[in-house]
Amino acid sequence: MIWKQRLARSLHLSRSKPESRYMQLATYCEVNGVQNRTVVFRGFNHSGTQLYFVSEKDCDKVRSLYCHPQAEIAWYFAKTREQFRLAVDCSIIGEDALAEEANCRQRVWDRLSASARNSFRPNHDEIPANFIVSICTIKQVDYLHLGQIHERYLYQPSTSWKEQQIPV
Numbered sequence: 001m002i003w004k005q006r007l008a009r010s011l012h013l014s015r016s017k018p019e020s021r022y023m024q025l026a027t028y029c030e031v032n033g034v035q036n037r038t039v040v041f042r043g044f045n046h047s048g049t050q051l052y053f054v055s056e057k058d059c060d061k062v063r064s065l066y067c068h069p070q071a072e073i074a075w076y077f078a079k080t081r082e083q084f085r086l087a088v089d090c091s092i093i094g095e096d097a098l099a100e101e102a103n104c105r106q107r108v109w110d111r112l113s114a115s116a117r118n119s120f121r122p123n124h125d126e127i128p129a130n131f132i133v134s135i136c137t138i139k140q141v142d143y144l145h146l147g148q149i150h151e152r153y154l155y156q157p158s159t160s161w162k163e164q165q166i167p168v
């Protein structure tokens with residue numbers, strides 16, 4: 001099964017658990033070193049090759065991603081005992097975004113709950129200047145299933161996302 005189907009299935013089976021949308025995002029830059037933190041998954045693009053998270057502009061993750069767009073997301077689904085490790089390239093989309101990226105920022109903003117929006121101190125006419133959407137392009141997926149048998153697969157776009165089993 002391709003990783004997108006596995007991830008869609010995991011999200012579906014865990015949909016009653018808000019914590020199933022919490023991902024761990026690891027970044028690196030010279031000033032901050034390696035840092036890891038929790039962010040909320042905010043959806044995929046149409047083809048499922050990119051995913052989104054949101055943040056304030058003035059924070060370490062944004063500063064690090066400006067310097068080093070490469071990051072890793074670790075996402076664990078307790079109910080199905082599955083881990084997805086996603087190697088990603090992150091683009092930072094802020095108030096200066098144009099065209100398609102500006103539309104993407106608007107769509108993600110429109111889908112936020114009122115309480116999530118309020119954390120950005122909005123006025124009611126426009127998206128707050130400090131609202132950032134990170135578009136994470138997925139470059140590789142390392143999937144681990146801790147079932148009765150432990151299974152691990154690697155997926156890379158260079159192989160048309162064909163799965164490659166890794167011994168565990």
Ligand SMILES: Cc1cc2nc3c(=O)[nH]c(=O)nc-3n(C[C@H](O)[C@H](O)[C@H](O)COP(=O)(O)O)c2cc1C
Nearest residue numbers: 022035037038039040053054055056059060061062
């Ligand atoms: C459950 C949970 C969800 C969080 N979701 C987000 C999020 O979606 N975006 C975000 O910027 N920070 C989120 N945070 C806060 C970050 O983990 C982090 O503490 C904060 O953004 C500062 O990170 P930085 O200084 O490394 O940028 C969340 C924290 C928790 C505990």
